[in-house]
Amino acid sequence: MANLPDNLKRLEAESIAILRETAASFGKPVLLYSIGKDSGVLLHLARKAFHPSPVPFPLLHVDTGWKFRDMIAFRDETVRRLELELLVHTNQDGVDRGIDPIRSGSAVHTRVMKTEALRQALDRYGFDAAIGGARRDEEKSRAKERVFSIRNAAHAWDPRDQRPELWRLWNTRIQPGESVRAFPLSNWTELDVWRYVAAESIPVVPLYFAAERPVVRRSGTLIMVDDGRLPMNPGEVPEMRRVRFRTLGCYPLSGAIESDATTVEDIIAEMRASRTSERQGRLIDGDEPASMERKKREGYF
Amino acid sequence: MEMGTGQSLLRFLTCGSVDDGKSTLIGRLLHDAGLVPDDQMEQVRRDSRGRTDQEGEIDFSLLVDGLEAEREQGITIDVAHRYFATARRSFIVADAPGHEQYTRNMATAASGASLAVLLVDARKGLLTQTRRHAIVASLMGIRHVVLAVNKMDLVDGAETVFTAIREKFTTFAGPLKFLSMTAVPLSARRGDNVVHRSAAMPWYQGPALLEHLETVAVEDGSAEGGTENAPLRFQVEWINRPEPDFRGLSGTVLSGRLETGGAVTVWPSGRSARIARIVTFDGDVERARAGDAVTVTLEEAVDAGRGDLLSGPDGGPEVADQFAAHLLWMTEEPLIPGRSYLLRAGARWVPATVTTLRHTMNVETLEHGAATVLEMNAVGLCNLSTAAPIAFDAYEANRHTGSFILVDRFSNRTVGAGMILHPLRRAANLHRQELAVSTKERAAVKQQRPAVLWFTGLSGAGKSTIANRVERRLHTLGHHTMMLDGDNVRLGLNRDLGFTDADRVENIRRVGEVAKLMTEAGLIVLCAFIAPFRAEREAVRALLPDGAFLEIFVDTPLEECMRRDPKGLYAKARDGALRNFTGVDSPYEEPDAPELRLKTAEADVDALAERVVEALQLRGIAGT
């Protein structure tokens, strides 16, 4: 804590207060662990917030079945190393219906395998607070997100009835059946996250670092061929390129960037010189305008 | 300039009226600070076509999401947050959309900010809105302002225009207690004096806006609460108990410093202790300062819980159950003095009422006005009373320990935001009369458990008839009862009250208190009141121990009540001879989950009364 620059220290303290608030105010919270850098920071903050007690809630990973293999390996290793309780949920109904990101399209896949799956998991375990790693700087429409966002019993978000948040006096009161989404990283930027990862030596999935990987180029985006499930177009042959990922999700939906950054310091340097936004690599947003807003209403993060 | 990794953090808000150029200014700041990614800039360049005077000119307002569209869809937005960093500082910008809700939105944005940028259009000069922005900023505790005089290009960069505006503002803002006030002439559109000092206004010798924001000294952590030099306030947020012999208090140092071995007092209990350890994930530390999140353990086994405050030898907080505060009302349903709300101060929730609305404050002129209710976006000076004493400071001394929100007990909406001025009466002087004979003993002698049976329903639904029958039955069984109904109360205790919403609320509050006293005497109290609002019925429930309040909904359809009309009141109400009549021109909020629902259409009075008596016997209130 002593070596952190002042602004990171403030962000850290604020996030810790939000995590404690969630633990103290709700009966059954859960941390949504999506394996990426933001989840990594969130988990690290949760360990700090409750130390010397263990993290007082389980982790939940909504697995679409299409995550990079490296992500799953990293997840399992992290859980083992830190002795955490991890719940993994997959929408079996979606699997049975044959939903996949390639043939069903990213919009349907995301709705069924992420949004619906998350709702199923929250209902199944009866969680009343789901802690997520979303940041307001990720996207223009997130700039207005609350730290504690209320969902009704059907997990819907009513954009017309949002509570103002003043000072740190969060209004955590809910009716039976309602739940909240809590976002402790609301005020962090992508750069803050990386600087914090560096300062605190937080492990991240190796896919964030540049390495030779098999990729194919599709409509201007580099897609990694992570396993044999990605069908090749006629004449398409994977080529080895030195790439890394800025955001991680389902591998057929995550765009890689060409890069030489092999350390967190390299990534920070690259970002500071870089001229593209984080979400460019996230194919799910490209589907249609205002798609984030709609997804939020349906219960996606 | 490239994206920076600033070391300190400044939270500021921007305020301006529609079209003053706020979006353009924020977009310009982000762009000139080198924070706009190429792909996004390309999009904006494309979208700018046809929107600007000159071919190729960029409309920087497109870089920030216009809040207009959401507002038109009815989406509630109070604040949009944006982030950028330079080599010197990181910034969090809170931007509140204007329009009707402006005071509420701006207050929300200002609650987390240390500095305000007030935008004015050089052509228009100071407007009423500018005054409102300055007054709300001051009320919310902002001590540093920047007057950004925008669109200087449209007045040919004239120094006289700028100087006149600056001077007028300085005079006006005199009483507002700002510690620093800086005026900058700029053109958001052309980028003059935004990030770079401009040659267009050679007469201006001061800093460009960004330069000022990077260097202005705001008290350390003022948006978070108090400064490091202020008295210690540590807020307990979570009790940390990994094992039986470790009892940690996890929380945030809101102001001052915490030191191992240091003497502390726990509030509101007032017990003293010494800090044994300051525990963090990275190991124990000797001291922590304002802004730090840590866990402390105490030498002594002193009771402390979530919501408590620790102070040091340099002075403790006020502890009181009555205080005066400025209250900003944030919801459409107006504040009604006497109604019970939930108050959150620090990490503590407690039931509270506004006992008196002393006056309202006009946020454009600072003038005082008289009012009986506080409407949305209005600010009032109020006296509040909490169900238990709380520890606090004056908002002026500590924004973190001096603020509170009020929440509607039923809808859970955040309805008010308060800034505490001073205590009205110290709880220390308050000694509740110790009752020599306890409530339990009184009830035991009567062989019953005291309770309030609250019969609610429309006028003519049959409340009094059924309640009377129940009381007769209970009396026969040897129970001690008392009946309160609208008529016997309104003729005496409440004869000063009418039928406005505010009076109805007060009527039920008094009845609730009287009923409570009677339960303390060991009685089973039957109340037959319309009590049309859920919030009041819930408030009475909250006065009583768990299980001692039974809501009995006498469910008779309105048409049936109108047909019966035993007192001829519905007829009068329909003719307009009687105003504010429940069910006709005043609302009735049905109970969601009453303990009993009596459908009068389906059974006769005796059968219904018997159901009530059975329910009491089942609950052990009445004997069998």
Ligand SMILES: Nc1nc2c(ncn2[C@@H]2O[C@H](COP(=O)(O)OP(=O)(O)O)[C@@H](O)[C@H]2O)c(=O)[nH]1
């Ligand atoms: N000439 C001139 N026009 C400006 C300046 N700043 C903003 N504008 C224009 O004023 C109008 C309103 O600006 P906008 O940023 O949307 O205002 P907002 O409603 O306060 O966010 C737009 O047409 C802008 O191009 C300026 O410095 N000079």
